[in-house]
Amino acid sequence: MLHYGTVVLLLVALDSLGAVTIDRAGAAEPWASIVEKTRTSPSRSGFYFDFDGTLSRIQIDPATVLPVSGAVESLTRLVGLVHAVGIVSARPVDFLQSRFGEVPGVALHGLYGLESWESGTATSSPDAERWEPVIRALLARARAELPGEILIEDKRLSMALHYRRAPQCEDRALHWGRDQARRHGVVLEQGPYTVELKPPVDRDKGTVLAQAISGLRCVWYFGDGAPDLAAFRALDGWSAGAPHRTAVRVAVRHPDSDGALLQEADLVLDGPDAVPGLLDAVCTALDHRPKG
């Protein structure tokens, strides 16, 4: 049975954000019903988030990026209301801890799941750890060989070259990255104004999410980039043929967002700044669940 009062409350809150587009055209289930499922089974609901471009605005220097205003507070509120809240990012866990460490109970999955931090315990993939010396050598080589306009991000088990402030350096970064990948066996992944080199370990945001959500019934995933498609696909597989499971795929739109991700989403938000408002609206609905 739908609790329309709560649903109306949430939809009014969403509407008041002004920046939210609800687009479930062609989707199998009405939006109000999904919200209601989260509300009625909070102990089996989980919320997972990408970081860059989803909970933070895109900027030139990756080292100084912070969560958008209200994000930490919204996640903290959410942690108290649902079973699981997690970040699934290409950033290293120590970076995520510096941004979200004060959110009690949040699970942090870094480097596409090569590192994790949950319930106070840090883990990392032994297969990836073996590559640390290779990455360290690549970082030294990058600093010696690449032009200073390219920012070099040290992620310990992977590295990224950033040319957002110098787009003319794209070819140089790509050629250098391809050459190193061929010589040293690392994997090259290209993102917006970024070339990343990482260990050849079979792990992505989809495998991380699939593992995290096996016991849940209602899962929301928020992302903005092509690597977040793997998480959307994991949700598709998890919910296919399982009517007791509900997946909510939320895409955050900004100039660098992935087009396919926007197409596949159940809900599209206009920029990272809209995320805390949506979460607060969902938390308000969850706060109104029947007690006991």
Ligand SMILES: O=P(O)(O)OC[C@H]1O[C@H](O[C@H]2O[C@H](CO)[C@@H](O)[C@H](O)[C@H]2O)[C@H](O)[C@@H](O)[C@@H]1O
């Ligand atoms: O999985 P994510 O949390 O989305 O991380 C993906 C990459 O995000 C960062 O790079 C991107 O954001 C930078 C800061 O806004 C921007 O300058 C860059 O152009 C973007 O590609 C991060 O620095 C990378 O390590 C992540 O792989």
